[in-house]
Amino acid sequence: MNRWTIRVRLTVLYGGLFFLAGAVLLGVTYLLMAQRLDRNLTDPGDLALRNEQVFERFGNPEVIKQAILNAQAEREQLRADALNSLLTQGGIALLGVGVVAGAFGWLVAGRALQPLHRITDTARRIAGADGARAALHERIALAGPRDEVKELAETFNVMLERLDRSFDGQRRFVANASHELRTPLALNRALVELAVTRPGAAAETKQLGESLLTVNERHERLIDGLLTLADAENEVAEHSPVDLCEVADFVLDQAKAPELEVVRQLAPAPTRGDPILLERLVQNLVENAVRHNAPGGWLAITTQAANGWAVLTVTNTGPVVPAYEVETLFQPFRRLHRERVDGGRGFGLGLSIVRAVAMAHGGTVRAEPREGGGLEITVALPQHA
Incomplete structure (x- = not known):
């Protein structure tokens, strides 16, 4: 009503x-x-x-x-x-x-x-604000007698104040965690690399060092994904003109998929947002399509502007994904119960970051399983002329 x-x-x-x-x-x-x-x-x-x-x-x-x-x-x-x-x-x-x-x-x-x-x-x-806390500073100032409506407004103001403090605390935690977690890992990596490259190092030491570097790299990727996810769920601090066509072209040039056929259908798709986060969005989609692909398969990425939206679509071949499990792929730390094609194990953060970044920019993400295996993931962001 x-x-x-x-x-x-x-x-x-x-x-x-x-x-x-x-x-x-x-x-x-x-x-x-x-x-x-x-x-x-x-x-x-x-x-x-x-x-x-x-x-x-x-x-x-x-x-x-x-x-x-x-x-x-x-x-x-x-x-x-x-x-x-x-x-x-x-x-x-x-x-x-x-x-x-x-x-x-x-x-x-x-x-x-x-x-x-x-x-x-x-x-x-x-x-309807663009960021999670973009308008949490607003308050309702009602004049008049203290009645039920004024009590409702004051209760609403108290809720906004607590949410504002909560988001501020989360942002401070992300900033502190970024420093406290990345610094020790960078120090560990430097020490291990120094020990491995030292003249006269034993073969067992080099082998152990390579294993430690692999573990350290996994931890760095995990922390980087968590921090990106937390940052994407906060307000977008920078709104610059970004063309998804250029971002997708750059990410595909950097992608490592020599055994896959890559199909590019890139048309201008202008939008506004944080360039780093949007690049991470496209990168996660491409990496997900590569890791979940099949030997001799293909990867297709298209960009276009349609009906006021900048649309990015990533399609790949791969194992069959049940329709009832598609939504769980966007939840943090949720993966399909199967090994990656490249033999590694991910953390289940890739598509979670994609959805968080898209929502922070006022967009949507939709995934549909392909007949015969693989996924078709479509990201729609507000178009910017």
């Missing part, structure tokens, strides 16, 4: 109450007026008694009888005219009162719903 429906219903309610009260008042006035006319013009019993007295005194000539009948008719006509005039004028007045009551009810309903409209508009503006 929208605001106009509520306002119309309140207006009808106010107008209906006034109209009902006016109708009752008109009916009571009609009854009282009829009784008053009957008393002033006498009732039929008294008139009949007077007729008998006149007949006894003057006889019963036809002229007197006709005059009496005419007097009775004029009395009835006078009474009917008075009551009809009351009904006509009262009906017009009642109609005018109904119109005035409707207008008054419309104004009263609008004034009563104005605080609720302000709360609704603020909530809609915050929900």
Whole structure:
């Protein structure tokens, strides 16, 4: 139920109450007026008694009888005219009162719903903001008595303040984690590389060092994915013109898939956003398509602008993906229960980052399983001219 429906219903309610009260008042006035006319013009019993007295005194000539009948008719006509005039004028007045009551009810309903409209508009503006906390600094300032609506606004303000503090704390945590987690891993990598490349290092030491470097690299990729996911779910700090066509072309040039056939159908697809995050989005899609592909398979990527959206589509061959498991691929740390084609194991963050980046830019992601195996993933972002 929208605001106009509520306002119309309140207006009808106010107008209906006034109209009902006016109708009752008109009916009571009609009854009282009829009784008053009957008393002033006498009732039929008294008139009949007077007729008998006149007949006894003057006889019963036809002229007197006709005059009496005419007097009775004029009395009835006078009474009917008075009551009809009351009904006509009262009906017009009642109609005018109904119109005035409707207008008054419309104004009263609008004034009563104005605080609720302000709360609704603020909530809609915050929900439609580009970033997760882009509008959390807004507050609802309602003046007037402390009633239920004002308490609702204050409760809403308290909720916004807590959400704002929570997002600030999350951003500080991401910044601190980026430094505290990456620095030790970089130091470990440097020490291991130094030990492996040292002259006279034993073969066992070099083999152990390579294993440690592999583990360290996996940890770096995991931390980098987690930090990217957390950063993508926050507000996008930079909005620059980005063409998905150029990003996809660059990512494909850097991709390592010599055993796959790569098909490019790249048309201009301009949008706005963070170039680093959008490059990571395309990179994750391409890497996912390569890792989940089949030997001798193919990978196709297309970009285009359609109906106000910049659309990126990545299609690949590969193992059959059940339709009921497609949505789980976008959840963090959720993977299909099968080994990667390249023999490695991922962390289940690739498509989670893709969805987070797309949503942070006001876009959508849709994945559909291909007949015969593989996926077709489509990303749609708001187009920028």
